Amino acid sequence: xxxxxxxxxxxxxxxGKNCTLQCNYTVSPFSNLRWYKQDTGRGPVSLTxxxxxxxxxxxxxxxxxLDADTKQSSLHITAxxxxxxxxxxxVVRTPISGGYNKLIFGAGTRLAVHP
Amino acid sequence: xxxxxxxxxxxxxxxxxxxxxxxxxDMNHNSMYWYRQDPxxxxxxxxxxxxxxxTDKGEVPNGYNVSRLNKREFSLRLESxxxxxxxxxxxxSSEGRTGELFFGxxxxxxxx
Numbered sequence: 001x002x003x004x005x006x007x008x009x010x011x012x013x014x015x016g017k018n019c020t021l022q023c024n025y026t027v028s029p030f031s032n033l034r035w036y037k038q039d040t041g042r043g044p045v046s047l048t049x050x051x052x053x054x055x056x057x058x059x060x061x062x063x064x065x066l067d068a069d070t071k072q073s074s075l076h077i078t079a080x081x082x083x084x085x086x087x088x089x090x091v092v093r094t095p096i097s098g099g100y101n102k103l104i105f106g107a108g109t110r111l112a113v114h115p
Numbered sequence: 116x117x118x119x120x121x122x123x124x125x126x127x128x129x130x131x132x133x134x135x136x137x138x139x140x141d142m143n144h145n146s147m148y149w150y151r152q153d154p155x156x157x158x159x160x161x162x163x164x165x166x167x168x169x170t171d172k173g174e175v176p177n178g179y180n181v182s183r184l185n186k187r188e189f190s191l192r193l194e195s196x197x198x199x200x201x202x203x204x205x206x207x208s209s210e211g212r213t214g215e216l217f218f219g220x221x222x223x224x225x226x227x
Binding site: 004009031032034036041042043044045046049089091093100101103104105106107108 | 119155156157158159160165205207213214215216218219220221
């Protein structure tokens, strides 16, 4: 069964500290993996996309990794800021019949950054 | 840059009432989607429209109908609301190549 599991469910860190969020998937075949950030009361916004051939990609203080062999991805946040408080959602894209694609969503990790 | 606009942002209904959630995008995307988001669960696809004139069921279509009015607009209708439909609803559109979703701000619906 195609699934995306994220851990931890929630996380509290102090401002300025680093943290790493995990995403494990059993989705096959694989097209790409995307991390979204969802601020409270807002819609998700894409942070980064990882394709099969990419191991690491950075977007400012956010660094995503992908290990396609073990089907794991991580999102590392460096020097956290209060504005990083949000839910982070991992989404895996898989091709299906007819040339279409299906998106499999993780339940998200809720991050709270405290001063 | 409006992106994806949904209305209303909040709505309270009584069981059995009907309502329509409106969504419009100005990015010229072909594909549009309706999702619901419930606590502790990932976003679940209700209906999607791969292009103007087509609509298809997602994972949780029961109790909902959709209309792709034109390329810009995609509406979601609840004909007879039930408490189980209390949720936050998100409309999204996507560009085809990488499948990045662009979401609206969400519509919080409570059914009493």
